[in-house]
Amino acid sequence: RxxxxxxxxxxxxxxxxxxxxxxxxxxxxxxxxxxxxxxxxxxxxLNVVKKAENLMLERGENKEYLPIEGLAAFNNVTAQLLFGADNPVIQQGKVATVQGLSGTGSLRLAAALIERYFPGAKVLISSPTWGNHKNIFNDARVPWSEYRYYDPKTVGLDFNGMIDDIKAAPEGSFILLHGCAHNPTGIDPTLEQWEKIADVIQEKNHIPFFDVAYQGFASGSLDEDAASVRLFAARGMELLVAQSYSKNLGLYAERIGAINVVCSSSDAAARVKSQLKRIARPMYSNPPVHGARIVANIVGDPALxxxxxxxxxxxxxxxxxxxxxxxxxxxxxxxxxxxxxxxxxxxxxxxxxxxxxxxxxxxxxxxxxxxxxxxxxxxxxxxxxxxxxxxxxxxxxxxx
Ligand code: PMP
CATH class of the missing domain: 3.90.1150.10 (Aspartate Aminotransferase, domain 1)
Structure with a gap:
């Protein structure tokens, strides 16, 4: 058969x-x-990863199941790294964070959320983009189309094309953006351009959806590489952010990342989180603990x-x-x-x-x-x- x-x-x-x-x-x-x-x-x-792993062995950590949403200490620090600990969206509990199977699994959870709660809504992805984006939305049955991004003539950003295509998308579309170090082009918008991108997204009631796979890896600074996401969050917009620790902590095979959904209230965030858990449960039940503990231990300890x-x-x-x-x-x-x-x-x-x-x-x-x-x-x-x-x-x- x-x-x-x-x-x-x-x-x-x-x-x-x-x-x-x-x-x-x-x-x-x-x-x-x-x-x-x-x-x-x-x-x-990374040496710091080996140190965190030794610490885990010394502490004799167990192998019990994690909750569906992942390790609480990880979820706290991952959102803080992204937005900054003192960001109002964190202080006011507006972020629904769920540990995911690295960047890919986190994108896939978000895609399932879009498919379920925004039926028919389209995701706009850059042309070109990381090849797996198309697979992820195809398999989640989320319709997508492309916006112009790369201009072969200048080997740079086709900024006007990008803006026009985002403007032309149906109201309430999801606009997939690479938070930093755009893959494959290595070309990022400037901060002024990010402001203009945020303007048109707001005008059209679109929802920004960031893929952050290289925080700290592009500039060498975690804060600098999160500037795009923070600029959008500062406008009080609802947004999605998928994170990955594959590159910046070298944890490729540990499959550690997260999906963050910034909502307009802590109430909405609690509801969104409950639905993300409901999506995760039949897919893989709960995420692996090892990478989550590494991240939580490193970020939670000033020396590490x-x-x-x-x-x-x-x-x-x-x-x-x-x-x-x-x-x-x-x-x-x-x-x-x-x-x-x-x-x-x-x-x-x-x-x-x-x-x-x-x-x-x-x-x-x-x-x-x-x-x-x-x-x-x-x-x-x-x-x-x-x-x-x-x-x-x-x-x-x-x-x-
Ligand atoms: N998004 C982009 C743009 C990437 O380049 C990558 C890694 N190549 C990912 C997401 C996710 O990778 P992973 O699932 O290993 O975190």
Whole structure:
């Protein structure tokens, strides 16, 4: 009876890692998935995470089920990190926070909430966006369409296109926004542009829906990277925010994140939270405890919290370093006069190179550089030592 099932296509991002593993060439470089590597291109477990885990062992923490909404200490600190502890939305209890299965699971919970309580409402996503956004809304049966975001001519933000498309969306749409370090382009609106985006969203009674997967990882500062979300919250707007600790704490496999819904009253927040729990219960019953305890222990302890911020700055700094070196190598090697400065203007883990599909294929087939077919490379998977090689590969692919 399973005979009729056809083969699913490989995932466009995780499928790149599968192809990388199968390549036996020593020069191979995996710039597909957004996972931080050391200069030696090894995975990195933060020292502060090891300390928090040791603390948990010493305390002899048990493995009892968590409540459906997750670990209370985690839910408190995650909302505080996002909005700032003294934010009125927190002080007034207007935020419904539920622990989710990292960023993806938190987005999926929100999508289910939208499907159930806003039937027919559309989600607007940026063009381009992280590939999994479309899968998430498709599987949750939430209709979506795209707003203009990336302008290939300027390799920058198509701000007017973005504003026009948000304006043109049916009233009461959900507008999905990347809180910082837009994936895949690395191009963020300025604070002035965020204000204008908030203006049109308010005018049209839309609901902003932030995906915050890189807080602290873009600038190195948790507060700076939350500025967009806080600017919207300060206007007293209702909004959704999905959070992930995959990148900023390196907790990829622990699946730790949260969905936050800012409501107009604490009453509404309590009701929304009860419904999020009702959605979570039949899906996975309750979330895993390990990552939640790590986050709660680190943020709850001033010394560990400081150590985390230092390590995050170190990671963000290493990425900025390879970004600069890649730019230098490209500028020095490329004799065509092409302006590579867009690489320096992009922020976060990724660089959107502008390489098209066949050029990206050349990167992989000829140079053993694995990347997504939209031209995105993860700088977190690049070392200073490999920048020259990568620059040669990019120049060869561009001009072929
Ligand atoms: N949103 C965006 C924009 C992302 O880039 C990612 C990670 N690649 C996520 C959400 C979620 O990742 P995770 O489920 O590992 O937290």
């Amino acid at each position: 399973f005979e009729g099932i056809t083969m699913a296509p490989p995932d466009p991002i995780l499928g790149v890692s599968e192809a990388f593993r199968a390549d036996t060439n020593d020069l191979k470089l995996n710039l597909g998935v957004g996972a931080y590597r050391t200069e030696e291109l090894q995975p990195y477990v 919290f400081k150590e985390w911020k230092d390590e995050m700055e170190l990671m963000a700094g290493r990425i900025k370093g390879v970004r600069q070196k890649l730019f230098n190598s490209l500028s020095a090697k490329d004799k065509s006069g092409k302006d590579w400065s867009f690489i320096l203007k992009q922020i976060g883990m990724f660089s959107f190179t502008g390489l098209n599909k066949s050029q990206s294929d050349n990167m992989t087939n000829k140079w053993h550089v694995y990347m997504t077919k939209d031209g995105r490379i993860s700088l977190a998977g690049l070392s200073l030592a490999k920048c020259e090689y990568l620059a040669d590969a990019i120049i060869d692919s561009y001009h072929n």
